[in-house]
Amino acid sequence: MLYTLICYNKEEVVWSWSREEDEAVMARLGKVHERLTREGKLGPSLRLLPTTAATTLRENLVMDGPFAETKEQLLGFYLIEVADLEAALDVARQLQEVNPTSTYEVRPVALFVPDERKDRATLSHTVKAY
Amino acid sequence: MTDLGWIDNALTAARPQAVAALLRYFRDLDRAEEAYQEACLRALKSWVKNGPPRDPVAWLVLVGRNAALDDIRKKARDTALPEEDIVSDLDDAETPLAERLDGAHYRDDVLRLLFICCHPSLAVAQQIALALRVVSGVPLARIARAFLVSDSAMEQRITRAKAAIAKADVPFEPPGPAERAERVAAVAAMLYLVFNEGYSGAADPDRAPLSLEAIRLARLLLRLFQQEPEVMGLLALMLLQQARAAARFDSNKEAVLLEDQERGLWNGEMISEGLALIDKAMRHNRPGVYQIQAAIAATHARAATFEDTDWAQIDHLYSVLEGMQPSPVITLNRAVAVGKLKGAQAALDMIEPLEDRLSGYFHYFGARGTFLMQLGRDAEARIAFDRAIALANSVQEAAQIRQHLDRLQRQAFLTSGAS
Numbered sequence A: 001m002l003y004t005l006i007c008y009n010k011e012e013v014v015w016s017w018s019r020e021e022d023e024a025v026m027a028r029l030g031k032v033h034e035r036l037t038r039e040g041k042l043g044p045s046l047r048l049l050p051t052t053a054a055t056t057l058r059e060n061l062v063m064d065g066p067f068a069e070t071k072e073q074l075l076g077f078y079l080i081e082v083a084d085l086e087a088a089l090d091v092a093r094q095l096q097e098v099n100p101t102s103t104y105e106v107r108p109v110a111l112f113v114p115d116e117r118k119d120r121a122t123l124s125h126t127v128k129a130y
Numbered sequence B: 001m002t003d004l005g006w007i008d009n010a011l012t013a014a015r016p017q018a019v020a021a022l023l024r025y026f027r028d029l030d031r032a033e034e035a036y037q038e039a040c041l042r043a044l045k046s047w048v049k050n051g052p053p054r055d056p057v058a059w060l061v062l063v064g065r066n067a068a069l070d071d072i073r074k075k076a077r078d079t080a081l082p083e084e085d086i087v088s089d090l091d092d093a094e095t096p097l098a099e100r101l102d103g104a105h106y107r108d109d110v111l112r113l114l115f116i117c118c119h120p121s122l123a124v125a126q127q128i129a130l131a132l133r134v135v136s137g138v139p140l141a142r143i144a145r146a147f148l149v150s151d152s153a154m155e156q157r158i159t160r161a162k163a164a165i166a167k168a169d170v171p172f173e174p175p176g177p178a179e180r181a182e183r184v185a186a187v188a189a190m191l192y193l194v195f196n197e198g199y200s201g202a203a204d205p206d207r208a209p210l211s212l213e214a215i216r217l218a219r220l221l222l223r224l225f226q227q228e229p230e231v232m233g234l235l236a237l238m239l240l241q242q243a244r245a246a247a248r249f250d251s252n253k254e255a256v257l258l259e260d261q262e263r264g265l266w267n268g269e270m271i272s273e274g275l276a277l278i279d280k281a282m283r284h285n286r287p288g289v290y291q292i293q294a295a296i297a298a299t300h301a302r303a304a305t306f307e308d309t310d311w312a313q314i315d316h317l318y319s320v321l322e323g324m325q326p327s328p329v330i331t332l333n334r335a336v337a338v339g340k341l342k343g344a345q346a347a348l349d350m351i352e353p354l355e356d357r358l359s360g361y362f363h364y365f366g367a368r369g370t371f372l373m374q375l376g377r378d379a380e381a382r383i384a385f386d387r388a389i390a391l392a393n394s395v396q397e398a399a400q401i402r403q404h405l406d407r408l409q410r411q412a413f414l415t416s417g418a419s
Helices: A018-036 A085-098 A120-125 B006-025 B031-050 B058-078 B105-115 B124-133 B140-146 B150-166 B179-198 B209-224 B229-242 B268-280 B291-301 B311-324 B330-341 B344-354 B362-374 B378-391 B393-419
Strands: A002-009 A043-049 A054-056 A059-066 A073-081 A103-108
Touching: A002 A085, A018 A043, A018 A085, A073 A085, A073 B006, A085 A103, A120 B229, B006 B031, B006 B058, B006 B124, B031 B058, B031 B150, B105 B124, B105 B179, B105 B209, B124 B140, B124 B150, B124 B179, B179 B209, B179 B229, B209 B229, B209 B378, B229 B268, B229 B291, B229 B311, B268 B291, B291 B311, B311 B330, B330 B344, B330 B362, B344 B362, B362 B378, B378 B393
Parallel strands: none
Antiparallel strands: A002 A073, A002 A103, A043 A073, A054 A059
């Protein structure tokens, strides 16, 4: 089964983390990611920039900001491949254990279109390469 | 997080909104701050036991407000004086909290709190100190260190600023659209000052964090005014400049010029966010000084190497900026782009008329010396560099110029040796 694990948190809190705190959380998550990759469960994952950088197209109108003003914001997501819901929740628990203030929505995938481009490396470097 | 760091983080993030809402209730900055402090103390006890509340800001406002009201009532009993008028909107405060804490209120509350800090009766240094203390909650001792003054001097500066505000009669009614726009502009200018304190003092570990704090507050301002292109521009400008932080100084803490910076050290995440924001801002077709400056920074950020810089675009953007905000400093910056496009002579012709107005400006003589050096007019270049060193604002600036002088001296030595 393909699931997404969608991570929510208060972005004004997360984006107030000091660099050290942020790096510490990412390092702890990194260890979990490694383990999940070894176990063949982890697909692509994304961390998003704050909603202030978002633009929304709705009924052909371009609007600044996210789709909805919410108390907690969508900060990123994982694609995972596991046997069933229990296994998906288990992965979510492992992530939450090292990032306890975040909430993870576990949601099954209806359609997955893999990245067919040949120069995938370029994309994975887009953010870091400047 | 295994420790209690999450509470600190939640309190830091909630502070501007909570203090701003408490200020609306009490109309007194000290009282609002005290109420917030009390709420934080209670949060430390309660949240450890019960976990974080669903809405930390609402929790802090409610608890802080009640604690302060208790305190006022107690004092009123002790002194046997009716002090009802202190709490000017007591009735108002009884309306359902959830309703009152919704978006629009917060927006004007936070804007008011920020706006108070840039009140025209306050000197720039007071504005920055007050914003850091009251809005961000930076400890007094840290602000004092950043400004190289004693704790007591900083305390006095903040106390005087608060006294000036108390006298200044700040309006508490929700502002009209024109007034709101004015406030946003004043706050943006103040936030950019805070940013520059940190950016220009980036070699000093006490001052460097100020630029990140300014970014955090600019994000807050943009969350409140999602459709304001100048706020987007301000945040983009800050991010694009801050992105270079790791490349701006070498291991000896000497400044590294833009052309010599290792671009791999630039922060890609900040650049992505800055570029996204400037793209969003431009769609509004309402250019402003922050957007143009951000667009200039974006042009640098988009160049893979210094040689790839689109100088024609930078020249154009500076000319737009000159039109909006005529200033010899902007012309001086534009001259650098013109120098790249048309050569040092054109650049020199452009800046020479500015000498009267920039006769006390380090960068004028630094640039003049550089253009003269490029034209091979070494003796004149040396004079300009000497004046620049005399005007340098920091050891780093002086060291930068000395490098040029050393180069000229080596050249002179080699030439005289050859002849």
